[in-house]
Amino acid sequence: MRKFGVALVLTGTAVWLTGCGMQLGSPAASSARGGLAVVDLDKVAAETGKNIDMKNVFQLQENSVKQQLARAQMSANSQLDAKVKEAGETPSDQQQKDLQQFRLNAGNVLGKLQNEASTRLGQARQDQIAKFRSEIKPLAQEIAMKRGLSVVIPKNEGLLLSVDPGVDITDDVIKAYLAKRPAPTAASTAATPTPIPAKSTAPAKTAAAMPKEADESTK
Numbered sequence: 001m002r003k004f005g006v007a008l009v010l011t012g013t014a015v016w017l018t019g020c021g022m023q024l025g026s027p028a029a030s031s032a033r034g035g036l037a038v039v040d041l042d043k044v045a046a047e048t049g050k051n052i053d054m055k056n057v058f059q060l061q062e063n064s065v066k067q068q069l070a071r072a073q074m075s076a077n078s079q080l081d082a083k084v085k086e087a088g089e090t091p092s093d094q095q096q097k098d099l100q101q102f103r104l105n106a107g108n109v110l111g112k113l114q115n116e117a118s119t120r121l122g123q124a125r126q127d128q129i130a131k132f133r134s135e136i137k138p139l140a141q142e143i144a145m146k147r148g149l150s151v152v153i154p155k156n157e158g159l160l161l162s163v164d165p166g167v168d169i170t171d172d173v174i175k176a177y178l179a180k181r182p183a184p185t186a187a188s189t190a191a192t193p194t195p196i197p198a199k200s201t202a203p204a205k206t207a208a209a210m211p212k213e214a215d216e217s218t219k
Contacts, residue, residue, distance in 0.1 A: 037144035038163050040155040040170040044136060048177050054128045061124050065117045072113055076106040139176045143169045 045051040083102060087095040140152045149167060 035149040037149040037152045037167050037169045038155045039140050039152055039173050043170050044174050047174050050132055058125060062121060073110055140173050143172045
């Protein structure tokens with residue numbers, strides 16, 4: 001019996017931390033003081049343990065979404081089994097058409113749920129990065145100002161051919177961040193982050209969209 005096999009293609013945590021780039025400061029400030037500071041945010045995330053924190057949160061969210069999609073798929077398969085059993089071994093032409101339409105509608109619903117889940121996970125990833133940037137921004141600005149620099153840019157090997165060590169504030173940002181937020185301990189990394197709300201893949205959506213009987217670089 002044909003089941004609904006909707007492949008789950010979601011953002012992988014293996015490529016979760018690929019760049020945390022941001023620009024701090026403003027042209028107005030630059031004209032008053034002058035000079036650029038460079039910070040490697042990927043290094044900051046790695047050496048402070050923030051990359052692990054973000055990966056753990058995202059992993060939990062991804063697992064939650066996968067479970068929601070699996071439940072929706074199991075529900076659709078269960079409903080299909082009931083309809084096939086009701087039709088018997090020799091279904092009429094109308095019953096065969098109804099089964100075919102049910103499979104089509106259910107497949108469309110499951111595909112829509114998967115797309116919604118992928119979109120929500122993408123947004124969750126961006127939210128994690130934005131939160132990290134907001135934590136780093138004031139520290140980077142303060143360190144840059146102490147050196148007489150006005151604008152902070154991300155260190156990007158693809159764009160910057162060379163960087164004067166005197167304007168690379170990465171190590172100072174790491175020290176400042178660790179002083180403000182100690183490296184995560186085993187207890188903190190084991191804490192359970194809040195998953196994505198289940199409403200993104202709620203079975204109610206599946207039932208509503210199916211026929212009446214058919215009641216997912218830090219730069």
